[in-house]
Amino acid sequence: CSDINCISDTETVLRSLSSADADIRILALHSWDEATQQELVNVGTRFIRDFDGDIVFGHGPHKWEPVRLMRSNSGKQGVLFESLGDFIHPHLGGGPDNFIGRVLFDLETLEVRQVQAIPIFVDGAIVSFSGAANPLQLESSESWQTIDDPAWWGQVSRSARGAYFNVP
Template identity: 30%
Template sequence: MKNICYMMFIFLFVLTACNNEEETRFAQHHASSDVSISEKEQIITKQRITLSAIGDMLIHDGVYHDAQTANGYDFKPMLELVKPYLEETTLSIANQETMIGGAEIGLSSYPSFNSPYEVGDALKDAGVDIVSIANNHTLDRGEKAIQNAIAHWNAIDMVYTGAYQSDQDSEQLRIVEKEGMRVAFLSYTYGTNGIPVPAGKDYLVNLIDPVKMKADIAEAEEQADVTVVSMHFGAEYQRLPNESQKELAQVIADAGGDVVIGHHPHVLQPMEMLKGKNGNETFVVYSLGNFLSSQNELYRRLGGILQIEIEKVSGPVDEVVSIKNPKFIPTFVYYERHRNYKVVPMHQLEPGMLANGEKLHEEIKQHMSQWMPELKFP
Protein backbone atom coordinates (compact mmCIF):
# COMPACT_ATOMS: atom_id res chain seq x y z
CA MET A 1 0.00 0.00 0.00
CA LYS A 2 2.82 2.39 0.85
CA ASN A 3 4.48 1.62 -2.48
CA ILE A 4 1.29 2.42 -4.32
CA CYS A 5 0.93 5.73 -2.46
CA TYR A 6 4.55 6.54 -3.11
CA MET A 7 4.18 5.91 -6.83
CA MET A 8 1.08 8.11 -6.99
CA PHE A 9 2.96 10.89 -5.23
CA ILE A 10 5.81 10.71 -7.77
CA PHE A 11 3.33 10.78 -10.68
CA LEU A 12 1.53 13.88 -9.34
CA PHE A 13 4.86 15.64 -8.72
CA VAL A 14 6.07 15.03 -12.29
CA LEU A 15 2.70 16.10 -13.74
CA THR A 16 2.73 19.34 -11.74
CA ALA A 17 6.31 20.08 -12.78
CA CYS A 18 5.42 19.55 -16.45
CA ASN A 19 2.44 21.86 -16.17
CA ASN A 20 4.56 24.54 -14.50
CA GLU A 21 7.20 24.21 -17.23
CA GLU A 22 4.54 24.50 -19.96
CA GLU A 23 3.02 27.56 -18.28
CA THR A 24 6.46 29.11 -18.06
CA ARG A 25 7.11 28.49 -21.78
CA PHE A 26 3.63 29.88 -22.62
CA ALA A 27 4.28 33.01 -20.54
CA GLN A 28 7.72 33.47 -22.05
CA HIS A 29 6.31 33.10 -25.59
CA HIS A 30 3.65 35.75 -25.01
CA ALA A 31 6.11 38.10 -23.33
CA SER A 32 8.35 37.76 -26.39
CA SER A 33 5.37 38.33 -28.70
CA ASP A 34 4.35 41.45 -26.78
CA VAL A 35 7.83 42.88 -27.16
CA SER A 36 7.77 42.10 -30.88
CA ILE A 37 4.44 43.89 -31.38
CA SER A 38 5.73 46.88 -29.45
CA GLU A 39 8.87 46.99 -31.56
CA LYS A 40 6.83 46.82 -34.76
CA GLU A 41 4.67 49.70 -33.60
CA GLN A 42 7.76 51.73 -32.84
CA ILE A 43 9.29 51.35 -36.32
CA ILE A 44 6.26 52.74 -38.16
CA THR A 45 7.49 56.13 -39.41
CA LYS A 46 6.04 59.01 -41.40
CA GLN A 47 8.02 61.28 -43.69
CA ARG A 48 6.66 64.28 -45.52
CA ILE A 49 7.86 66.70 -48.19
CA THR A 50 6.11 69.31 -50.30
CA LEU A 51 6.31 69.84 -54.05
CA SER A 52 5.35 72.85 -56.17
CA ALA A 53 4.99 72.85 -59.95
CA ILE A 54 4.53 75.58 -62.55
CA GLY A 55 3.52 75.52 -66.19
CA ASP A 56 5.05 76.71 -69.43
CA MET A 57 7.99 79.09 -69.42
CA LEU A 58 7.38 80.14 -73.04
CA ILE A 59 9.86 82.93 -73.73
CA HIS A 60 8.61 84.99 -76.66
CA ASP A 61 10.63 87.94 -78.00
CA GLY A 62 8.41 90.37 -76.11
CA VAL A 63 9.49 88.73 -72.86
CA TYR A 64 13.23 88.67 -73.53
CA HIS A 65 13.24 92.19 -74.99
CA ASP A 66 11.64 93.40 -71.76
CA ALA A 67 14.30 91.55 -69.76
CA GLN A 68 17.22 93.04 -71.68
CA THR A 69 19.73 95.11 -69.72
CA ALA A 70 22.98 96.84 -70.57
CA ASN A 71 24.85 93.67 -69.57
CA GLY A 72 22.55 90.90 -70.76
CA TYR A 73 19.12 89.84 -69.52
CA ASP A 74 17.38 89.85 -66.17
CA PHE A 75 14.13 87.89 -65.76
CA LYS A 76 14.20 87.86 -61.96
CA PRO A 77 11.85 90.84 -61.46
CA MET A 78 9.20 89.03 -63.50
CA LEU A 79 9.10 86.23 -60.90
CA GLU A 80 9.53 88.18 -57.68
CA LEU A 81 5.86 87.93 -56.62
CA VAL A 82 5.71 84.15 -57.06
CA LYS A 83 9.14 83.44 -55.62
CA PRO A 84 7.86 82.99 -52.02
CA TYR A 85 5.51 80.17 -53.11
CA LEU A 86 8.25 78.31 -54.97
CA GLU A 87 10.73 78.71 -52.14
CA GLU A 88 8.39 77.53 -49.39
CA THR A 89 8.11 73.95 -50.69
CA THR A 90 10.75 71.26 -50.34
CA LEU A 91 11.07 70.92 -54.13
CA SER A 92 9.84 72.91 -57.14
CA ILE A 93 9.63 71.91 -60.81
CA ALA A 94 9.05 74.07 -63.91
CA ASN A 95 8.29 73.28 -67.53
CA GLN A 96 10.99 75.16 -69.46
CA GLU A 97 9.27 75.16 -72.84
CA THR A 98 12.03 76.94 -74.75
CA MET A 99 15.66 75.87 -74.93
CA ILE A 100 18.00 78.32 -73.23
CA GLY A 101 20.63 77.99 -75.95
CA GLY A 102 21.98 81.45 -75.22
CA ALA A 103 22.40 84.67 -77.20
CA GLU A 104 25.62 83.35 -78.76
CA ILE A 105 23.63 81.34 -81.33
CA GLY A 106 21.01 84.04 -81.80
CA LEU A 107 17.82 84.50 -79.81
CA SER A 108 14.54 83.67 -81.49
CA SER A 109 10.81 83.52 -80.85
CA TYR A 110 7.82 81.65 -82.28
CA PRO A 111 7.80 79.34 -84.15
CA SER A 112 11.45 78.38 -83.56
CA PHE A 113 12.49 79.37 -80.06
CA ASN A 114 15.87 80.01 -78.49
CA SER A 115 16.13 81.84 -75.17
CA PRO A 116 18.79 83.55 -73.04
CA TYR A 117 20.72 81.58 -70.43
CA GLU A 118 19.45 84.06 -67.85
CA VAL A 119 15.98 82.45 -67.91
CA GLY A 120 17.60 79.55 -66.06
CA ASP A 121 19.24 81.91 -63.61
CA ALA A 122 15.87 83.49 -62.79
CA LEU A 123 14.25 80.11 -62.19
CA LYS A 124 17.11 79.10 -59.92
CA ASP A 125 16.82 82.37 -58.00
CA ALA A 126 13.06 81.89 -57.64
CA GLY A 127 13.49 78.50 -55.95
CA VAL A 128 13.03 76.06 -58.83
CA ASP A 129 15.00 72.81 -58.39
CA ILE A 130 14.08 70.79 -61.48
CA VAL A 131 13.20 71.67 -65.08
CA SER A 132 11.33 69.49 -67.57
CA ILE A 133 12.76 70.12 -71.06
CA ALA A 134 10.99 67.52 -73.23
CA ASN A 135 8.45 69.40 -75.34
CA ASN A 136 7.47 70.18 -78.92
CA HIS A 137 10.09 72.98 -79.08
CA THR A 138 13.06 70.96 -77.80
CA LEU A 139 14.56 70.54 -81.30
CA ASP A 140 13.63 74.01 -82.60
CA ARG A 141 17.24 75.18 -82.94
CA GLY A 142 18.91 71.81 -83.19
CA GLU A 143 21.42 69.96 -81.09
CA LYS A 144 23.61 73.01 -80.44
CA ALA A 145 20.86 74.78 -78.51
CA ILE A 146 20.17 71.66 -76.46
CA GLN A 147 23.83 71.12 -75.59
CA ASN A 148 24.28 74.79 -74.71
CA ALA A 149 21.18 74.73 -72.52
CA ILE A 150 22.23 71.58 -70.66
CA ALA A 151 25.73 72.99 -70.11
CA HIS A 152 24.13 75.98 -68.42
CA TRP A 153 21.73 73.87 -66.35
CA ASN A 154 24.75 71.94 -65.12
CA ALA A 155 26.67 75.15 -64.44
CA ILE A 156 23.93 76.45 -62.14
CA ASP A 157 23.33 73.02 -60.55
CA MET A 158 19.79 72.64 -61.88
CA VAL A 159 18.35 69.15 -62.34
CA TYR A 160 16.93 68.66 -65.85
CA THR A 161 14.93 65.81 -67.32
CA GLY A 162 13.50 64.86 -70.72
CA ALA A 163 16.45 65.90 -72.94
CA TYR A 164 20.05 64.84 -72.48
CA GLN A 165 23.65 65.30 -73.58
CA SER A 166 24.32 61.67 -74.48
CA ASP A 167 23.11 58.10 -74.15
CA GLN A 168 24.96 57.82 -70.86
CA ASP A 169 23.31 60.99 -69.59
CA SER A 170 19.84 59.75 -70.59
CA GLU A 171 20.35 56.47 -68.76
CA GLN A 172 20.97 58.28 -65.48
CA LEU A 173 17.64 58.38 -63.65
CA ARG A 174 16.95 61.80 -62.15
CA ILE A 175 16.43 61.24 -58.43
CA VAL A 176 16.47 64.04 -55.88
CA GLU A 177 16.74 63.12 -52.21
CA LYS A 178 15.28 65.47 -49.62
CA GLU A 179 14.53 64.86 -45.96
CA GLY A 180 14.98 61.13 -46.31
CA MET A 181 12.70 60.78 -49.35
CA ARG A 182 13.87 59.95 -52.87
CA VAL A 183 11.88 61.56 -55.69
CA ALA A 184 12.35 60.48 -59.33
CA PHE A 185 11.51 62.87 -62.18
CA LEU A 186 10.63 61.72 -65.70
CA SER A 187 9.56 63.79 -68.73
CA TYR A 188 8.10 63.04 -72.19
CA THR A 189 6.63 64.90 -75.18
CA TYR A 190 4.13 63.90 -77.86
CA GLY A 191 6.42 65.21 -80.63
CA THR A 192 8.76 67.94 -81.88
CA ASN A 193 6.71 69.93 -84.42
CA GLY A 194 7.66 67.62 -87.25
CA ILE A 195 11.41 68.06 -86.74
CA PRO A 196 12.95 64.57 -86.86
CA VAL A 197 15.14 63.41 -84.02
CA PRO A 198 18.71 63.07 -85.43
CA ALA A 199 19.58 59.48 -86.29
CA GLY A 200 21.27 57.69 -83.42
CA LYS A 201 20.56 60.57 -81.01
CA ASP A 202 17.29 59.59 -79.36
CA TYR A 203 18.75 60.93 -76.12
CA LEU A 204 18.15 64.50 -77.35
CA VAL A 205 14.45 64.28 -76.44
CA ASN A 206 12.15 61.79 -74.71
CA LEU A 207 9.15 61.01 -76.92
CA ILE A 208 5.96 59.54 -75.47
CA ASP A 209 6.14 55.76 -75.80
CA PRO A 210 3.98 53.78 -73.36
CA VAL A 211 6.35 50.79 -73.43
CA LYS A 212 9.37 52.93 -72.55
CA MET A 213 7.39 54.91 -70.01
CA LYS A 214 6.31 51.76 -68.18
CA ALA A 215 9.89 50.52 -68.07
CA ASP A 216 11.18 53.88 -66.84
CA ILE A 217 8.52 54.09 -64.14
CA ALA A 218 9.28 50.53 -63.02
CA GLU A 219 12.95 51.47 -62.65
CA ALA A 220 12.03 54.65 -60.82
CA GLU A 221 9.75 52.79 -58.43
CA GLU A 222 12.59 50.42 -57.56
CA GLN A 223 15.05 53.21 -56.80
CA ALA A 224 12.87 56.00 -55.45
CA ASP A 225 9.98 56.52 -53.05
CA VAL A 226 8.01 58.81 -55.37
CA THR A 227 7.79 59.08 -59.17
CA VAL A 228 6.79 62.39 -60.78
CA VAL A 229 6.07 62.32 -64.52
CA SER A 230 5.90 65.48 -66.67
CA MET A 231 3.80 65.01 -69.78
CA HIS A 232 3.77 67.35 -72.77
CA PHE A 233 0.45 66.33 -74.29
CA GLY A 234 -3.07 67.36 -75.21
CA ALA A 235 -4.61 69.86 -77.64
CA GLU A 236 -3.56 73.49 -77.57
CA TYR A 237 -6.03 75.98 -76.10
CA GLN A 238 -8.54 73.32 -75.01
CA ARG A 239 -9.62 73.83 -71.40
CA LEU A 240 -10.46 70.17 -70.76
CA PRO A 241 -8.24 67.12 -71.32
CA ASN A 242 -8.91 64.91 -74.31
CA GLU A 243 -9.20 61.12 -74.31
CA SER A 244 -5.54 60.65 -75.24
CA GLN A 245 -4.43 62.60 -72.18
CA LYS A 246 -6.72 60.58 -69.94
CA GLU A 247 -5.52 57.29 -71.41
CA LEU A 248 -1.85 58.20 -70.99
CA ALA A 249 -2.42 59.39 -67.42
CA GLN A 250 -4.06 56.03 -66.68
CA VAL A 251 -1.07 54.21 -68.20
CA ILE A 252 1.16 56.08 -65.75
CA ALA A 253 -1.17 55.32 -62.83
CA ASP A 254 -1.28 51.63 -63.73
CA ALA A 255 2.52 51.57 -63.96
CA GLY A 256 2.78 52.95 -60.42
CA GLY A 257 3.57 56.63 -61.05
CA ASP A 258 2.56 58.92 -58.19
CA VAL A 259 2.19 62.36 -59.81
CA VAL A 260 1.45 63.45 -63.40
CA ILE A 261 2.11 67.08 -64.35
CA GLY A 262 0.67 68.11 -67.73
CA HIS A 263 1.83 70.81 -70.11
CA HIS A 264 1.32 72.02 -73.70
CA PRO A 265 -2.31 73.23 -73.99
CA HIS A 266 -1.20 76.74 -72.82
CA VAL A 267 -4.42 77.00 -70.82
CA LEU A 268 -5.38 75.56 -67.46
CA GLN A 269 -6.98 72.11 -67.28
CA PRO A 270 -8.39 70.51 -64.10
CA MET A 271 -6.84 67.95 -61.79
CA GLU A 272 -8.06 64.65 -60.42
CA MET A 273 -6.99 61.52 -58.57
CA LEU A 274 -6.75 58.29 -60.59
CA LYS A 275 -6.78 54.75 -59.27
CA GLY A 276 -4.04 52.48 -60.61
CA LYS A 277 -4.59 48.80 -61.36
CA ASN A 278 -2.75 47.84 -58.16
CA GLY A 279 -4.98 50.01 -56.01
CA ASN A 280 -2.51 52.90 -55.87
CA GLU A 281 -3.64 56.52 -56.22
CA THR A 282 -2.06 58.88 -58.76
CA PHE A 283 -2.46 62.65 -58.66
CA VAL A 284 -2.94 64.26 -62.10
CA VAL A 285 -3.06 67.87 -63.24
CA TYR A 286 -3.73 67.80 -66.96
CA SER A 287 -2.32 71.25 -67.75
CA LEU A 288 -0.80 74.03 -65.69
CA GLY A 289 -1.15 76.56 -68.53
CA ASN A 290 1.34 79.29 -69.34
CA PHE A 291 3.37 80.59 -66.44
CA LEU A 292 5.33 83.25 -68.35
CA SER A 293 4.72 84.04 -72.01
CA SER A 294 3.71 86.80 -74.39
CA GLN A 295 0.49 85.17 -75.59
CA ASN A 296 -2.27 87.73 -75.24
CA GLU A 297 -5.55 85.77 -75.26
CA LEU A 298 -7.02 85.97 -71.75
CA TYR A 299 -6.98 82.28 -70.78
CA ARG A 300 -3.44 81.93 -72.16
CA ARG A 301 -2.28 84.55 -69.66
CA LEU A 302 -3.52 82.41 -66.76
CA GLY A 303 -1.40 79.80 -65.06
CA GLY A 304 -0.66 78.85 -61.53
CA ILE A 305 1.42 77.14 -58.88
CA LEU A 306 0.41 73.66 -57.80
CA GLN A 307 1.45 72.67 -54.29
CA ILE A 308 1.06 69.16 -52.87
CA GLU A 309 2.22 67.23 -49.83
CA ILE A 310 3.85 63.85 -50.36
CA GLU A 311 3.73 61.52 -47.37
CA LYS A 312 5.48 58.19 -46.97
CA VAL A 313 4.39 55.85 -44.20
CA SER A 314 6.92 53.08 -43.57
CA GLY A 315 5.92 50.01 -41.61
CA PRO A 316 7.51 46.64 -40.84
CA VAL A 317 6.14 45.13 -44.06
CA ASP A 318 5.70 47.85 -46.68
CA GLU A 319 5.68 51.56 -47.52
CA VAL A 320 2.69 53.62 -48.61
CA VAL A 321 3.05 56.91 -50.49
CA SER A 322 0.12 59.29 -50.60
CA ILE A 323 -0.53 62.74 -52.09
CA LYS A 324 -2.29 65.09 -49.69
CA ASN A 325 -3.58 68.63 -49.25
CA PRO A 326 -3.46 69.85 -52.87
CA LYS A 327 -3.37 73.62 -53.21
CA PHE A 328 -3.47 75.83 -56.28
CA ILE A 329 -2.42 79.47 -56.59
CA PRO A 330 -3.80 80.92 -59.86
CA THR A 331 -1.52 83.44 -61.59
CA PHE A 332 -1.84 86.08 -64.30
CA VAL A 333 0.85 87.33 -66.71
CA TYR A 334 0.63 91.09 -66.41
CA TYR A 335 2.22 93.48 -68.88
CA GLU A 336 1.59 96.89 -70.42
CA ARG A 337 2.09 97.13 -74.17
CA HIS A 338 4.46 94.19 -73.90
CA ARG A 339 6.58 95.89 -71.26
CA ASN A 340 6.96 95.34 -67.52
CA TYR A 341 6.13 91.62 -67.58
CA LYS A 342 5.27 90.18 -64.19
CA VAL A 343 3.71 86.91 -63.01
CA VAL A 344 1.11 87.96 -60.42
CA PRO A 345 -0.81 85.65 -58.04
CA MET A 346 -4.45 86.41 -58.80
CA HIS A 347 -5.30 87.01 -55.16
CA GLN A 348 -2.68 89.78 -55.21
CA LEU A 349 -3.96 91.57 -58.33
CA GLU A 350 -4.09 95.31 -57.91
CA PRO A 351 -6.95 97.48 -59.21
CA GLY A 352 -6.58 98.09 -62.93
CA MET A 353 -4.35 95.08 -63.59
CA LEU A 354 -7.16 92.84 -64.91
CA ALA A 355 -10.75 93.75 -65.72
CA ASN A 356 -13.19 91.64 -63.70
CA GLY A 357 -10.20 90.07 -61.97
CA GLU A 358 -12.11 88.84 -58.91
CA LYS A 359 -14.82 87.21 -61.00
CA LEU A 360 -12.25 85.51 -63.22
CA HIS A 361 -10.32 84.34 -60.16
CA GLU A 362 -13.45 82.60 -58.84
CA GLU A 363 -14.08 81.05 -62.25
CA ILE A 364 -10.58 79.58 -62.33
CA LYS A 365 -10.99 78.16 -58.83
CA GLN A 366 -14.16 76.36 -59.88
CA HIS A 367 -12.59 75.20 -63.14
CA MET A 368 -9.52 73.66 -61.51
CA SER A 369 -11.40 72.02 -58.63
CA GLN A 370 -14.36 70.59 -60.58
CA TRP A 371 -13.00 67.01 -60.24
CA MET A 372 -11.21 67.64 -56.94
CA PRO A 373 -13.51 69.46 -54.49
CA GLU A 374 -10.87 69.28 -51.74
CA LEU A 375 -8.49 71.50 -53.72
CA LYS A 376 -7.50 74.54 -51.66
CA PHE A 377 -6.71 78.10 -52.71
CA PRO A 378 -5.08 81.05 -50.93
Protein backbone atom coordinates in the same frame (compact mmCIF):
# COMPACT_ATOMS: atom_id res chain seq x y z
CA CYS B 1 11.44 63.98 -82.67
CA SER B 2 15.07 64.82 -81.90
CA ASP B 3 15.92 65.85 -78.34
CA ILE B 4 12.45 65.03 -76.98
CA ASN B 5 10.49 61.92 -76.13
CA CYS B 6 7.68 61.36 -78.57
CA ILE B 7 4.47 59.42 -78.30
CA SER B 8 6.29 56.50 -79.96
CA ASP B 9 8.58 56.33 -76.87
CA THR B 10 5.69 56.15 -74.40
CA GLU B 11 6.06 52.51 -73.35
CA THR B 12 9.81 52.87 -72.81
CA VAL B 13 9.38 56.02 -70.71
CA LEU B 14 6.56 54.58 -68.59
CA ARG B 15 8.41 51.29 -67.97
CA SER B 16 11.62 53.08 -67.02
CA LEU B 17 9.80 55.35 -64.58
CA SER B 18 7.94 52.41 -63.09
CA SER B 19 11.14 50.42 -62.50
CA ALA B 20 13.19 53.39 -61.24
CA ASP B 21 14.53 53.21 -57.69
CA ALA B 22 12.48 56.16 -56.48
CA ASP B 23 10.06 56.93 -53.66
CA ILE B 24 7.84 59.18 -55.78
CA ARG B 25 7.37 58.99 -59.54
CA ILE B 26 6.50 62.16 -61.46
CA LEU B 27 5.80 62.51 -65.18
CA ALA B 28 5.66 65.88 -66.97
CA LEU B 29 3.97 65.97 -70.39
CA HIS B 30 3.34 68.69 -72.93
CA SER B 31 0.52 68.62 -75.44
CA TRP B 32 1.06 70.84 -78.41
CA ASP B 33 -2.55 71.90 -78.80
CA GLU B 34 -6.16 70.89 -78.15
CA ALA B 35 -5.84 68.04 -80.66
CA THR B 36 -3.02 66.33 -78.74
CA GLN B 37 -4.41 67.08 -75.26
CA GLN B 38 -6.41 63.83 -75.10
CA GLU B 39 -3.23 61.86 -75.87
CA LEU B 40 -1.57 63.56 -72.89
CA VAL B 41 -4.51 62.67 -70.65
CA ASN B 42 -4.47 59.05 -71.88
CA VAL B 43 -0.72 58.66 -71.23
CA GLY B 44 -1.04 60.32 -67.82
CA THR B 45 -3.93 58.05 -66.89
CA ARG B 46 -1.95 54.96 -67.91
CA PHE B 47 1.09 56.16 -65.95
CA ILE B 48 -0.95 56.37 -62.76
CA ARG B 49 -3.26 53.41 -63.33
CA ASP B 50 -0.93 50.83 -64.90
CA PHE B 51 2.56 51.95 -63.85
CA ASP B 52 1.90 53.16 -60.25
CA GLY B 53 2.83 56.76 -61.04
CA ASP B 54 2.27 59.35 -58.33
CA ILE B 55 1.90 62.67 -60.15
CA VAL B 56 1.41 63.78 -63.73
CA PHE B 57 1.98 67.45 -64.54
CA GLY B 58 0.45 68.26 -67.92
CA HIS B 59 1.00 71.56 -69.70
CA GLY B 60 -0.60 72.66 -72.88
CA PRO B 61 -2.97 73.53 -74.50
CA HIS B 62 -1.98 76.77 -72.75
CA LYS B 63 -4.94 76.92 -70.36
CA TRP B 64 -5.76 75.07 -67.20
CA GLU B 65 -7.53 71.75 -67.45
CA PRO B 66 -9.05 69.49 -64.76
CA VAL B 67 -7.26 67.89 -61.83
CA ARG B 68 -8.10 64.28 -61.11
CA LEU B 69 -7.40 62.01 -58.20
CA MET B 70 -6.97 58.49 -59.59
CA ARG B 71 -6.38 55.04 -58.19
CA SER B 72 -3.83 52.67 -59.71
CA ASN B 73 -4.54 49.01 -60.37
CA SER B 74 -2.62 48.25 -57.15
CA GLY B 75 -4.87 50.62 -55.16
CA LYS B 76 -2.39 53.49 -54.82
CA GLN B 77 -3.68 57.09 -55.22
CA GLY B 78 -2.16 59.34 -57.87
CA VAL B 79 -2.85 62.88 -59.10
CA LEU B 80 -3.28 63.93 -62.73
CA PHE B 81 -2.97 67.65 -63.43
CA GLU B 82 -4.25 67.58 -67.02
CA SER B 83 -2.81 71.04 -67.68
CA LEU B 84 -1.29 73.67 -65.41
CA GLY B 85 -1.86 76.26 -68.12
CA ASP B 86 0.61 78.37 -70.06
CA PHE B 87 4.39 78.31 -69.86
CA ILE B 88 6.20 81.21 -68.28
CA HIS B 89 8.02 82.35 -71.40
CA PRO B 90 8.78 85.80 -72.86
CA HIS B 91 7.37 84.91 -76.29
CA LEU B 92 3.99 83.67 -75.10
CA GLY B 93 0.90 85.71 -74.37
CA GLY B 94 -0.71 85.70 -71.00
CA GLY B 95 -3.83 84.98 -69.13
CA PRO B 96 -5.35 84.23 -65.75
CA ASP B 97 -6.07 80.49 -66.18
CA ASN B 98 -2.76 79.05 -64.98
CA PHE B 99 -1.86 77.48 -61.68
CA ILE B 100 0.83 75.95 -59.53
CA GLY B 101 -0.07 72.36 -58.68
CA ARG B 102 1.15 70.93 -55.38
CA VAL B 103 0.80 67.47 -53.91
CA LEU B 104 1.52 66.83 -50.23
CA PHE B 105 2.53 63.33 -49.14
CA ASP B 106 2.58 61.55 -45.79
CA LEU B 107 6.31 61.40 -45.04
CA GLU B 108 6.13 57.91 -43.53
CA THR B 109 3.79 56.11 -45.93
CA LEU B 110 4.41 58.29 -49.03
CA GLU B 111 0.66 58.32 -49.66
CA VAL B 112 -1.00 61.38 -51.20
CA ARG B 113 -2.65 63.43 -48.44
CA GLN B 114 -3.53 66.77 -50.03
CA VAL B 115 -3.70 68.37 -53.47
CA GLN B 116 -3.39 72.15 -53.88
CA ALA B 117 -3.99 74.58 -56.73
CA ILE B 118 -2.55 78.10 -56.55
CA PRO B 119 -3.69 80.25 -59.50
CA ILE B 120 -1.26 82.62 -61.20
CA PHE B 121 -1.57 85.24 -63.91
CA VAL B 122 1.07 84.73 -66.60
CA ASP B 123 2.06 87.48 -69.01
CA GLY B 124 5.05 86.25 -70.97
CA ALA B 125 7.88 86.02 -68.45
CA ILE B 126 5.98 87.98 -65.77
CA VAL B 127 3.98 86.06 -63.16
CA SER B 128 1.63 87.52 -60.58
CA PHE B 129 -0.95 86.32 -58.11
CA SER B 130 -2.97 89.47 -58.85
CA GLY B 131 -5.47 88.97 -61.63
CA ALA B 132 -5.34 85.17 -61.40
CA ALA B 133 -8.56 83.20 -61.78
CA ASN B 134 -10.62 81.93 -58.86
CA PRO B 135 -9.19 78.52 -57.89
CA LEU B 136 -12.66 77.16 -57.19
CA GLN B 137 -13.37 77.42 -60.93
CA LEU B 138 -10.76 74.74 -61.70
CA GLU B 139 -12.58 71.53 -62.57
CA SER B 140 -11.65 68.57 -60.38
CA SER B 141 -12.73 65.04 -59.53
CA GLU B 142 -12.88 66.22 -55.90
CA SER B 143 -14.40 69.26 -54.16
CA TRP B 144 -12.04 72.19 -53.69
CA GLN B 145 -11.92 74.15 -50.44
CA THR B 146 -10.36 77.60 -50.29
CA ILE B 147 -7.15 77.98 -48.36
CA ASP B 148 -8.15 80.33 -45.58
CA ASP B 149 -5.57 79.71 -42.92
CA PRO B 150 -3.48 82.34 -41.07
CA ALA B 151 -0.38 80.16 -41.53
CA TRP B 152 -0.94 80.28 -45.32
CA TRP B 153 -1.19 84.08 -45.37
CA GLY B 154 1.94 84.37 -43.25
CA GLN B 155 4.00 82.66 -45.95
CA VAL B 156 2.72 84.17 -49.21
CA SER B 157 1.57 87.40 -50.81
CA ARG B 158 -1.85 88.61 -49.62
CA SER B 159 -3.01 88.57 -53.25
CA ALA B 160 -2.33 84.82 -53.54
CA ARG B 161 -5.36 82.56 -53.43
CA GLY B 162 -5.42 78.82 -53.32
CA ALA B 163 -7.65 75.80 -53.08
CA TYR B 164 -7.10 72.28 -51.83
CA PHE B 165 -8.73 68.95 -51.25
CA ASN B 166 -7.67 66.37 -48.70
CA VAL B 167 -7.19 62.74 -49.65
CA PRO B 168 -8.50 60.25 -47.09
